[in-house]
Amino acid sequence: MPVLKLTQVIRRPIDEVFAAVVDVAHFPDWNPTTRSARRLGEGEVGEGARFELEIAGFGKTVQELREFRRNRQVKLVPTSMKQMSGGHRFLFSQDGGGTRIDHELEMFPRGFFVLMAPLMGMMGRRNLRTTAAALQKYIEQRN
Numbered sequence: 001m002p003v004l005k006l007t008q009v010i011r012r013p014i015d016e017v018f019a020a021v022v023d024v025a026h027f028p029d030w031n032p033t034t035r036s037a038r039r040l041g042e043g044e045v046g047e048g049a050r051f052e053l054e055i056a057g058f059g060k061t062v063q064e065l066r067e068f069r070r071n072r073q074v075k076l077v078p079t080s081m082k083q084m085s086g087g088h089r090f091l092f093s094q095d096g097g098g099t100r101i102d103h104e105l106e107m108f109p110r111g112f113f114v115l116m117a118p119l120m121g122m123m124g125r126r127n128l129r130t131t132a133a134a135l136q137k138y139i140e141q142r143n
Helices: 014-022 024-029 111-140
Strands: 004-010 034-040 050-055 059-069 073-078 084-095 098-109
Touching (some): 014 073, 014 084, 014 098, 014 111, 024 034, 024 050, 059 084, 098 111
Antiparallel strands (some): 034 050
16 A cells, blocks of 8 residues: 655644644544543653554554654554554654644555555545644644
8 A cells, every 4th residue: 555645734833743743642632533542651752652542443552653853753653553554654844934744644454454455545545634634723723
């Protein structure tokens, strides 16, 4: 399955946008597909930080922050899903007074789920658009 891509611009500084994205424990505050989330472990959020998320359609999954480069890039990778691998990469750059995010959603089905790849692609595209819109609304309406 190809990588799904989407670009958006959020009218807030890059450090604020990055902080909201890596604050995975608060995804349920804005992400319509995340029913619950909690941090696994302690310390500063960074490379290797792990979270348990309950995601609509998938149930509870453990996900980890990888490719963590503050205010530049991060990838949220599921580590406990047997039916799929991949992740959601966020690439951050300045865009005038705002922040450009280039989203890359990787979805690689395994086993029986390979047969569902076309449906997963359609659902992934819709989910990516919905998630990006919700993130933008959440960040731009704060303060």
